[in-house]
Amino acid sequence: MNKEDWKKKQKTCKERDFRFTTVSDLPVKPLYLPDDIRDFDYDKKLSYPGEFPFTRGVYTNMYRGRLWTMRQFSGFGTAKDTNERYKYLLKHGQTGLSVAFDFPTLYGRDSDDPFSQGEVGKCGVAIDTLRDMEILFDGIPLDKISTSMTINPPAAILLAMYIVVGEKQGVLAEVLTGTIQNDMLKEYQAQKTWIYPPEPSLRIITDILEYCSEHVPKWNTISISGYHIREAGSTALQELAFTLANGLTYVEYGTKAGLSVDKFAPRLSFFFNSHLDFFEEIAKYRAARRIWAKVMHDKYRAQNPRSYLMRFHTQTAGCTLTAQQPENNIIRTAFQALAAVLGGTQSLHTNSMDETYALPTERAVKIALRTQQLIAHETGAANTIDPLGGSYYVEALTDELEKRTYEYFDKIDTLGGVVPAIEKGFFQREISRSAYEYQRALEHKVKYHVGINMFEEEGGADIEILKIPEEIEKNQIEELKEVKKQRNSVKVKRALKQLYSAAGNGENLMPRILDCVREYATLGEICSTLKEEFGIYHEPIIF
Amino acid sequence: MQKKIRVLIGKPGLDGHDRGVKIVAAALRDAGIEVIYTGLHQTCESIVEAAIQEDVDIIGLSILSGAHMTIFPKIINLLKQKEAEDIIVIGGGIIPEEDIKKLNEMGVKKLFTPGTSTKEIIKYVKSIVQKT
Amino acid sequence: MDFLKKLLKGDKLTIARTITAVENSNNSEILKEIFPYTGKAYHIGVTGPPGAGKSTLVNIVIQKLLEENKKIGIIAVDPTSPFSGGAFLGDRIRMTDLALRENVFIRSMATRGSLGGLSQKTKDVALVLDASGMDYILIETIGVGQVELDIAQVCDTTIVVLVPESGDSIQAMKAGLLEVADILVVNKGDREGCDSLILELKFAFELREQKLGWHFPVLKTIATESKGIEELISNIKSHKKYLKSSGKFEEDRKRKLALRIDELIEEKIKSHLKEFSSWRNGDQLEQLIAKVYQRKLTPYHIADEITKKIIVGKK
Numbered sequence: 001m002n003k004e005d006w007k008k009k010q011k012t013c014k015e016r017d018f019r020f021t022t023v024s025d026l027p028v029k030p031l032y033l034p035d036d037i038r039d040f041d042y043d044k045k046l047s048y049p050g051e052f053p054f055t056r057g058v059y060t061n062m063y064r065g066r067l068w069t070m071r072q073f074s075g076f077g078t079a080k081d082t083n084e085r086y087k088y089l090l091k092h093g094q095t096g097l098s099v100a101f102d103f104p105t106l107y108g109r110d111s112d113d114p115f116s117q118g119e120v121g122k123c124g125v126a127i128d129t130l131r132d133m134e135i136l137f138d139g140i141p142l143d144k145i146s147t148s149m150t151i152n153p154p155a156a157i158l159l160a161m162y163i164v165v166g167e168k169q170g171v172l173a174e175v176l177t178g179t180i181q182n183d184m185l186k187e188y189q190a191q192k193t194w195i196y197p198p199e200p201s202l203r204i205i206t207d208i209l210e211y212c213s214e215h216v217p218k219w220n221t222i223s224i225s226g227y228h229i230r231e232a233g234s235t236a237l238q239e240l241a242f243t244l245a246n247g248l249t250y251v252e253y254g255t256k257a258g259l260s261v262d263k264f265a266p267r268l269s270f271f272f273n274s275h276l277d278f279f280e281e282i283a284k285y286r287a288a289r290r291i292w293a294k295v296m297h298d299k300y301r302a303q304n305p306r307s308y309l310m311r312f313h314t315q316t317a318g319c320t321l322t323a324q325q326p327e328n329n330i331i332r333t334a335f336q337a338l339a340a341v342l343g344g345t346q347s348l349h350t351n352s353m354d355e356t357y358a359l360p361t362e363r364a365v366k367i368a369l370r371t372q373q374l375i376a377h378e379t380g381a382a383n384t385i386d387p388l389g390g391s392y393y394v395e396a397l398t399d400e401l402e403k404r405t406y407e408y409f410d411k412i413d414t415l416g417g418v419v420p421a422i423e424k425g426f427f428q429r430e431i432s433r434s435a436y437e438y439q440r441a442l443e444h445k446v447k448y449h450v451g452i453n454m455f456e457e458e459g460g461a462d463i464e465i466l467k468i469p470e471e472i473e474k475n476q477i478e479e480l481k482e483v484k485k486q487r488n489s490v491k492v493k494r495a496l497k498q499l500y501s502a503a504g505n506g507e508n509l510m511p512r513i514l515d516c517v518r519e520y521a522t523l524g525e526i527c528s529t530l531k532e533e534f535g536i537y538h539e540p541i542i543f
Numbered sequence: 544m545q546k547k548i549r550v551l552i553g554k555p556g557l558d559g560h561d562r563g564v565k566i567v568a569a570a571l572r573d574a575g576i577e578v579i580y581t582g583l584h585q586t587c588e589s590i591v592e593a594a595i596q597e598d599v600d601i602i603g604l605s606i607l608s609g610a611h612m613t614i615f616p617k618i619i620n621l622l623k624q625k626e627a628e629d630i631i632v633i634g635g636g637i638i639p640e641e642d643i644k645k646l647n648e649m650g651v652k653k654l655f656t657p658g659t660s661t662k663e664i665i666k667y668v669k670s671i672v673q674k675t
Numbered sequence: 676m677d678f679l680k681k682l683l684k685g686d687k688l689t690i691a692r693t694i695t696a697v698e699n700s701n702n703s704e705i706l707k708e709i710f711p712y713t714g715k716a717y718h719i720g721v722t723g724p725p726g727a728g729k730s731t732l733v734n735i736v737i738q739k740l741l742e743e744n745k746k747i748g749i750i751a752v753d754p755t756s757p758f759s760g761g762a763f764l765g766d767r768i769r770m771t772d773l774a775l776r777e778n779v780f781i782r783s784m785a786t787r788g789s790l791g792g793l794s795q796k797t798k799d800v801a802l803v804l805d806a807s808g809m810d811y812i813l814i815e816t817i818g819v820g821q822v823e824l825d826i827a828q829v830c831d832t833t834i835v836v837l838v839p840e841s842g843d844s845i846q847a848m849k850a851g852l853l854e855v856a857d858i859l860v861v862n863k864g865d866r867e868g869c870d871s872l873i874l875e876l877k878f879a880f881e882l883r884e885q886k887l888g889w890h891f892p893v894l895k896t897i898a899t900e901s902k903g904i905e906e907l908i909s910n911i912k913s914h915k916k917y918l919k920s921s922g923k924f925e926e927d928r929k930r931k932l933a934l935r936i937d938e939l940i941e942e943k944i945k946s947h948l949k950e951f952s953s954w955r956n957g958d959q960l961e962q963l964i965a966k967v968y969q970r971k972l973t974p975y976h977i978a979d980e981i982t983k984k985i986i987v988g989k990k
Contacts, residue, residue, distance in 0.1 A: 103557040103608050115586070118613025119557055192559030192583055233562045319562070323657045356657045357639045358609065432565050439566050443660050452658045465639045468609065538899075539583065541730075541765045546699040547760075547787070572761035577785050582768035589771045596774060596781055597767075598691035627688060 003033065019446055023277035024235035025437075026400060032392035037399065045290070045395075049385045053293040055286050055398070056386035057344040058309045063382035069347035070372045071148060073315065075100035075125035076359050077472050078479075079135035082125040086140060088362060094369060096347060097140070098148040100124035101158075106193050108154040108527030111476040120473035123359070128480045129520045133161040134168065143171045147178035148223070148313070148347075153195040155182035156208055156510060157526050160517040163216065179220035179269060179313075182208060185246040185418055189427035191228035192539070195527060198419050200534035204509060205250065206257040209264045211510035220269040222250055223313065229427075230273035231319045233435020236284050237401055239273060241408035242427055244291055249418040251300055265296060266306035269346075274336040275317040281336070282388055283397035285312070285343030291402055314340035315349040321356050324451035326461045329353035334371045341381050342388055348372055354463055361466045425540045480522065487520040495519045496529050503533035548672050551599040553581035553590045555618075558608035563635065563657075567603065570661035571668065587614060591621040594630055600672045606636040611646065619650045631671060635659065683712055685746070685808045690780055697799045698784070701946065706799055713805040714928075716748070717915060720830030722818030722855075727836045728862040730769035731898040732907075733815050737773055739908050745811055746778045748804035750797060752816040755785040762786075766815065780804065795942070798829055798935065818852070827855035828931060831924065832914045834858045834907075837876075839868035853879055857891065857914050860907060864895035889917055 001009075010030055020028045029036070047053060050060030059065065072089055075082045086097055101124040104116035110128050111120045120126050127133060137147075142165065151158045159180050163173050184201040187193050194201070205222065212221045226243035234242065247268060254264050270288070274281050293308040302308060316336035321329045330353050337350050350368040352360030360368070376382055388394045415421040422428075441447040448454050499512040509530075516526050552568045554561055561583060568578045579597045581590060594602045606614055615634065622628045628650075635655035638646075643654045652671065655664060681689040696705055721729050730751070737747050751766035762785035767774065774781050782804075786794050797814065804812050816826055818835065827833045835856035840863075852859075859876050861869055873893050880891040892910045896903030918924035966972040 103610075107557050109557070115557060115584075118610035119608055122609030123558075187559075192561060231560075231562070233566075321657075356637060358637065432562070432569075435562050436566055436569050439570075439661060443662060449658075453660075461640075465641070467639075470612070538731075538769070541582070541768050546695075547785075568763065572756065572763045573759045575760040577755075577762045577764060579764045579767060579783055581771060582765070585771060589775055592774050593767055593771065593781075595688055596691050597764075597783055598695040625688065 003035075006031075022236070022280040022397075023275060023447065024237055024280060026237070026280065026397070032396055034392065036392050036396040040395065045399075046389055052297070052305075052308060053290040054308060054310065055290045056389050058289065058311055058346070062344060062385040063341075063376075064385070067376050067382060068341065068345055068372075069096040069146070070094050070369060070376075071096040071098045071313070071347045071349055072365060072369055073098040073100050073148075073150065073349045074360075074365065075102075076123075076466070077121040077125065077468055078476055079125055079127065079132040081121075081472075083136055083138055083140075085362075086136075089365070089369070090140075090145075092366060092369060093373060096146045096148065098349065099136070099150065101149075101151055102126045105154070105158075105523060106151065108157070108195050108523055110522050110524030111473065111480055113524055116473075118473070120476050122468055126472070126476050127158070127161070128476070128522050128524070129483050130161050130164055130517050131479070131483050131520065133158075133165050137162075137165050137169075141171070142166045142169055143175050148181075149179065150181045152181055152184055152187050152191075152193055153201065154523055154527055155180040156204055156513050157517065157523055159208065159212075159216075159219070160510065160514045163514065164517055173216045175218065176216055177218045179223050180208075181223045181225060181271070183222055183225045183246065183271075185249060185422070186225050186228055186243070188422045188537070188539075189229060189242060189246075190232035190234070190431055191225075194537045194539075195531060196534040197537045198422060200530075201537075202250075202253050202419075204530075206253050206259070207508045207510055209250075209254050209267075210257065210259055211508055212267065213259065213263045217267075219267065220311075221264065221267045223269050223271045224250065225271040227271050227273045227315055229431060230275060230317065232431050233319075233438060234431045235434050236275065236277065236280050237404050238408070238430060238434060240284050240288055240291075240401055241405040242430075243270065243272070244288065244295075244405060245409060245412050245418055247292065248295060248300075251296070255300070261296075261300050261302045262304035262307050265300075265302055266304060266309070270310055270312035272312055272314050272340075272345075273317050274314050274340040274343075276320050276332070276336070278335060278339050279388075279394055279397060280401075281339040282343045283394050283401055285314075285340070285345065286386075286389075286394070286398045287401040287405065288312070289344070290398070291405055311346045313347040313349070314343070314345040316340070316351045318351055318355060320449075321351060321353070322449065322451045323356040323461065325457060326353045326356065326463055328451055329355075330367055330371065333368060334375070337371055338375055338379070338381060341375055342386075344386060354465060357461075357463075358465045359468070361464050363464065423540060428540070483520055484522075491519045492516070492521045492525070496521055496525060499526065500529050500533060503530055547577050548575075548601075548668065549577045549579065549597060549599040550601045550603055550668060551579045551581065551590070551594045551597060552603045552605075553585050553593070554583050554605050555585050555587055555590055555614045556606065556608055556610050557584060558606065558610070559583055560607045561605075563607075564605040567605070567635070567661060567664060570665060574665040574669075576665075576668065587617040587621055591618060591625065591627075594622075595625055595627050599630060600675075601631045601633060601668060603668075604632070604634040606634060606638070609637065611636065611638050612642055615646050615651050616649055629675070631675070633667075633671075635664075679708060682709065682803070682807055687780060690803060690807045691782070693803050694782055694800050697803055698796050706802060709802060709806040713802050716801075716805040716809045716812045718801065718812045718814065718830040718832075719911060720826040720833040721813060721815045721836060722826050722833065723836035723860075724838075724841050725817050727838045727841065728898045729815050729817075729836050730766050732836060732860070732862055732896065732904075733813055734769050734773060735898055735901050735904050736908065736911075737770075737779065737813065739904060740811060741773075741776060741778060744778070746809045747780075748801075748807070748809040748812045749779070749781045750800055750804070750812065750814045751781065751783045752794065752797060752814065753783065753785060754817065755787050760787075780807070780809070795938070797825075801829060828934065831918060831927070832857045832911055834860055834911070836860045836862050837872065838863045839866040839872055841872075853883065857889070858907070858910050859891065859893045860896055860903075861893065862896050862898050864897050864903065869895060888921070889914070 046055045049057035049062055074085055102121050103119040103123055105127045109116050111126050149158050166176050209221050212219045224247040226239040229242050230239040289310045292310040296302045296308050316333045333350050340348050350371050352364035352368045354360050354364045412421050415426055442453050495516040499516055502509055502512040554564055568580050572578045581593055631652050633653040638654055721733055723729055753764050755762045764783035773779050801812050833855050835852050861873055876893045884891050894907055
């Protein structure tokens with residue numbers, strides 16, 4: 001049978017009453033054929049794993065050499081509580097740490113700040129001073145483990161604390177491995193955790209780039225994150241395009257500050273979401289690698305092959321979890337995790353089934369971790385590299401996402417770049433529009449979510465929920481008072497004053513922040529000092 | 544002349560997750576309701592003051608940070624202090640069943656959990672305002 | 676009456692509830708009661724295209740006025756969606772800190788279907804704030820056409836806010852804008868095109884200046900950095916002084932009151948008309964129309980007859 005005859009025949013077949021699109025609304029054909037990837041040049045489009053443009057993977061032997069890092073994001077209560085959870089996870093085979101901070105810490109506020117009331121230790125661990133970080137990593141050798149810290153406006157401070165904890169353990173900064181998120185652009189666009197306006201925020205980021213390239217060379221200085229853009233409601237395409245545009249903006253600021261691309265670009269890493277649409281997600285990761293390598297090569301003239309590598313962490317999509325029939329979340333997460341692995345992720349976090357209610361219990365986290373271990377050791381998915389490479393569908397989707405990403409780049413350029421586009425509310429508007437459209441699609445049953453708009457069940461869920469005791473806030477404030485009593489307040493004041501003048505005169509802030517941290521200046525004190533010089537950000541009103 | 548329903552939609556505390564709150568605000572507006580949006584990072588005091596000055600029928604708060612047991616009671620108390628306890632308080636977010644019960648007893652009229660459709664929220668808002 | 680006492684004392688809950696009552700009713704009883712206590716507040720209008728930074732500017736102006744211990748009421752007007760009848764009122768976002776101040780009261784209003792952009796009710800709401808003892812009432816609204824005329828009808832001083840980017844689109848709006856502005860502000864003055872826009876506006880103002888004898892200032896501000904605000908405030912004050920010393924203040928207000936009375940009469944007649952449109956439902960409709968169709972009667976006769984009935988009936 002020839003192609004045209006088959007297409008005719010297919011048209012006459014009964015078809016389900018359903019709009020066949022990806023979850024992000026890209027059209028999907030009934031069948032993909034060789035002519036859907038007509039001008040396919042293998043060497044140019046895919047090449048080999050570890051070779052430009054890295055579509056099939058950033059390393060030559062990928063998971064046959066080393067499995068991805070299984071890294072569960074966690075933190076709650078006090079540093080002591082979280083330290084115990086870390087030891088539990090390491091005992092059960094986790095291979096890297098990932099610190100979740102509470103809201104006050106994320107916003108650079110102390111536990112006794114009036115704005116922190118009710119939030120201390122709730123969504124993550126509370127960190128006020130170096131003392132808390134010492135407790136957090138007690139008994140965990142920093143030269144043996146890599147640590148990822150999800151922290152943005154105060155990223156420099158938490159990194160400084162980590163470096164000092166290392167010093168106290170006798171570990172040199174140059175051997176420390178890990179990541180700080182430190183991605184402020186996506187904060188203004190999606191996650192909305194900010195302190196200062198964009199320009200000073202970008203200055204702090206370039207200070208970190210510069211300092212780390214000298215002193216903490218193995219540290220990933222920015223984790224350029226699409227995760228939160230997607231959680232805020234974007235499509236897969238928007239996640240891909242906006243994240244890459246942000247990454248390229250950091251490259252621009254770095255080079256404008258006089259750093260050589262090849263010195264800092266190899267330490268940039270990425271962080272993506274893994275959402276419901278299995279193939280679209282896989283195509284997204286593959287397209288991301290290819291676009292990054294091409295633009296870094298063609299536009300930024302990077303020479304160091306490591307500058308082309310898009311290494312990324314993946315987390316399954318929190319926004320797809322349902323409070324209804326929560327056990328289904330285990331299955332959902334498993335598919336999303338498999339997509340991330342087939343897409344060639346370097347590390348992975350799998351969500352727990354109970355996270356629409358509270359932070360996960362130990363049992364729920366263990367199931368989530370086991371999900372990764374199952375994929376790694378039972379499914380065979382890690383036996384060969386990029387097993388979906390060459391699939392007509394996946395390659396066509398990869399091409400389509402790449403093409404549309406360049407269209408977004410053009411649009412952002414006409415707005416004057418990422419920062420002006422943020423000020424004009426471009427990203428914010430695009431994202432909330434997509435979020436609203438998706439919600440409408442669910443309510444009109446154009447798209448489905450099991451337990452939400454199909455196969456619904458009456459009655460609540462019967463699962464165990466983690467409770468964070470309310471005393472934590474009080475205890476943490478007491479601890480903070482104690483630290484303040486014991487420290488040398490003259491030295492603290494002096495360090496803060498020097499930080500303030502550094503903020504004004506443009507010198508690199510990192511050494512000054514390190515001095516403050518060593519004297520047990522609090523996170524809030526350091527951020528307030530910088531606020532005085534930098535001011536605070538007000539969001540444009542976007543609807 | 545029929546009285547327009549006015550609803551204040553806000554995000555108290557530090558939590559910046561505003562996807563849900565914006566969807567709800569847009570859906571209420573599209574259902575013919577006047578929505579006063581206070582933006583992110585609001586204190587309880589400023590939310591209550593805004594609700595009073597705007598004379599809204601309902602305050603709707605979104606809390607995903609786990610601070611609900613602190614924030615909702617504070618809002619209820621402030622409304623009482625200002626003699627505006629006739630303003631209905633509702634909310635949504637990551638809130639365990641057990642806490643929902645406690646908050647209902649304290650006077651929070653309704654709490655929506657993840658997965659609630661905007662239609663359901665609109666229907667509730669219209670019916671509760673009519674009742675009072 | 677209890678409510679009146681509380682209102683005159685500036686009790687916020689009472690102000691809020693009175694505004695709601697006024698906004699949702701065509702009954703003028705409350706307004707009749709409070710009107711004697713109004714006329715003291717100075718009304719300032721702030722209008723301009725979306726994104727010009729009006730809220731930010733208003734925010735800073737208020738802060739300055741607060742330093743002088745003034746009481747300030749703010750009415751922020753946003754459009755009602757013509758499709759759903761709902762509205763999104765987001766201007767408070769810029770002013771949440773202010774709203775907690777003892778001497779500030781902020782109210783958001785939707786236009787609720789009035790074509791002019793500014794709801795007729797805005798005038799009534801301003802009366803409530805006036806009676807509550809405000810020194811200043813600021814009315815902020817998006818201005819792109821007809822609206823400016825409305826706002827000037829309520830306000831003593833009208834400020835039009837533009838941004839350098841509005842340079843191109845300004846041609847279309849120019850006539851309306853220049854007609855109502857007492858003070859022009861080019862905000863975001865650090866952006867390209869600011870100075871040429873200022874020059875253009877100054878030039879355009881010259882004619883009107885000669886006619887009215889008020890030197891129309893064209894100011895540059897950067898609201899986000901609080902730059903140019905002092906100058907704006909001092910210009911508001913000199914405009915006020917100019918109005919008072921020239922006698923224009925009283926003249927304007929009297930003219931506006933006369934206009935208001937016209938409007939109210941019109942409204943009343945319109946609502947009676949609606950009542951009277953019942954003639955259409957009567958049995959006589961078909962007979963009447965048939966006669967007109969046959970040219971036995973004219974539409975003019977019928978109109979005369981019915982109007983007579985309305986007027987007699989409502990005497």
